[in-house]
Amino acid sequence: MRFPLSRAVLALAVMALAMVVAFVGTAICRALLEARGVEGFRHYPEIFARLFVLVLVAAWLVHGWKTRGGLFATDAPRWLRLSLWALLAGFLTSALDPWSPISDEMNVVRYSTSGFLLLASATLFAAQLAAYRWSTAPWHWVSRWFWGSRPPMKSCNCTKARARPWPARSPRS
Amino acid sequence: MTLNTQDAITLSVAVAGLILAALAQGVLRRLGHSGRLRDGERYARATGLFTLAGLAFFAAMLLDTFDWNLERGFLALVRTLVPQATAMPFYALSDTDHAIMRAANSLEEFLELTSAMLLFFMARAFVSREPVRTA
Numbered sequence: 001m002r003f004p005l006s007r008a009v010l011a012l013a014v015m016a017l018a019m020v021v022a023f024v025g026t027a028i029c030r031a032l033l034e035a036r037g038v039e040g041f042r043h044y045p046e047i048f049a050r051l052f053v054l055v056l057v058a059a060w061l062v063h064g065w066k067t068r069g070g071l072f073a074t075d076a077p078r079w080l081r082l083s084l085w086a087l088l089a090g091f092l093t094s095a096l097d098p099w100s101p102i103s104d105e106m107n108v109v110r111y112s113t114s115g116f117l118l119l120a121s122a123t124l125f126a127a128q129l130a131a132y133r134w135s136t137a138p139w140h141w142v143s144r145w146f147w148g149s150r151p152p153m154k155s156c157n158c159t160k161a162r163a164r165p166w167p168a169r170s171p172r173s
Numbered sequence: 174m175t176l177n178t179q180d181a182i183t184l185s186v187a188v189a190g191l192i193l194a195a196l197a198q199g200v201l202r203r204l205g206h207s208g209r210l211r212d213g214e215r216y217a218r219a220t221g222l223f224t225l226a227g228l229a230f231f232a233a234m235l236l237d238t239f240d241w242n243l244e245r246g247f248l249a250l251v252r253t254l255v256p257q258a259t260a261m262p263f264y265a266l267s268d269t270d271h272a273i274m275r276a277a278n279s280l281e282e283f284l285e286l287t288s289a290m291l292l293f294f295m296a297r298a299f300v301s302r303e304p305v306r307t308a
Contacts, residue, residue, distance in 0.1 A: 018248075019276065026272065048272040049279040056283075079297065087290050091283060102282070109282045116289035120296040127300035145221030 233284035255274035
């Protein structure tokens with residue numbers, strides 16, 4: 001297996017750079033606040049984490065703009081671009097949200113995560129509805145989940161047989 | 174460095190998952206080169222996306238579990254590289270507030286989001302209708 005080592009090294013360098021930028025920015029914030037006489041400010045690590053994330057997102061945006069890929073790919077399908085923009089929106093809302101802390105596991109990024117998981121499960125569920133005959137009986141779903149495929153059901157709302165899209169028929173047979 | 178049972182279990186499972194996902198990527202690549210996946214390209218794509226999602230999630234779990242050790246290692250590196258006098262504000266910042274731990278935790282959240290997005294891509298690749306090649 002040929003692993004893209006240079007890209008991994010580049011990603012690690014970007015992460016180190018993000019850490020350095022976040023460190024310097026937080027130190028500047030601390031110096032400014034202490035020069036103004038603000039003592040005991042508790043949110044320096046929050047500033048650090050948000051700067052870190054914003055530098056990573058900015059690097060991703062610059063790379064996508066330079067290579068015309070990812071977010072800015074014009075030849076990609078619409079759902080892919082929409083998903084990437086939703087990913088960016090999740091990053092930015094969680095990095096700029098002033099109410100929930102990004103680093104205390106109370107973060108709006110989890111809404112985006114559960115949204116993507118919900119989309120994935122809805123996609124697979126719709127595909128299952130399209131591939132198999134539909135039934136209201138829950139034991140059919142349990143048995144399909146447990147044994148895979150079962151003999152044809154007796155109570156079924158389908159009146160005519162449809163071509164089964166899965167598994168795909170081989171052209172040679 | 175102390176390693177409790179929960180951290181040890183997480184480490185072993187995540188490392189095993191990383192190895193399995195990398196092996197699956199290699200097997201998929203070899204099968205693609207050998208031309209044996211001609212009729213099932215979307216299955217190969219879905220499996221590849223699933224292993225990528227697994228890689229992202231295992232990395233997130235490693236960051237989530239070993240953020241403390243990451244911070245200690247980072248601070249040790251800073252203390253080795255930077256002289257004592259210049260590094261004092263950095264000590265004060267990172268030793269009291271655990272900035273590296275919090276950065277690792279936020280990065281873990283973003284890796285989880287990426288993993289969820291890759292799982293959605295896996296579902297899309299699995300249900301996509303590709304034209305059957307007849308050649």
